[in-house]
Amino acid sequence: MIGKVDALGRALLDLQVSPDINQEPTAITAWVDTAFNGELVVPRSIIMSAGFKQSAGCVARLADGKQVILESYTCVLDWFDGKESIEVIANDGETPLLGIGLLDGHRLVVDYLHRSLELE
Numbered sequence: 001m002i003g004k005v006d007a008l009g010r011a012l013l014d015l016q017v018s019p020d021i022n023q024e025p026t027a028i029t030a031w032v033d034t035a036f037n038g039e040l041v042v043p044r045s046i047i048m049s050a051g052f053k054q055s056a057g058c059v060a061r062l063a064d065g066k067q068v069i070l071e072s073y074t075c076v077l078d079w080f081d082g083k084e085s086i087e088v089i090a091n092d093g094e095t096p097l098l099g100i101g102l103l104d105g106h107r108l109v110v111d112y113l114h115r116s117l118e119l120e
Contacts (some may be wrong), residue, residue, distance in 0.1 A: 028030050033098065
């Protein structure tokens with residue numbers, strides 16, 4: 001998978017997500033966040049417009065050590081040559097975040113000189 005580094009220095013990857021395998025995907029651009037150990041965080045506005053189904057909430061520990069309960073949803077992610085059902089955390093941010101839960105087992109190269117990203 002090929003991505004880019006934007007003018008703000010964010011490593012970005014274009015993804016396709018859908019509520020289930022039979023529905024048209026929604027294109028999103030996710031910011032690679034190696035400090036996030038989950039799979040994907042998506043703004044609530046995208047989750048609602050794409051029609052993801054809510055699943056159980058999950059307990060998370062924030063960077064400041066505080067524990068919170070987060071809303072989670074299921075979606076299907078086009079991932080390399082297949083489709084994966086994953087849990088998505090909802091937030092009120094503007095940019096989806098891709099975490100190490102999806103990076104595990106892959107090689108990530110972020111080249112700030114050439115403003116590129118490669119995930120194998």
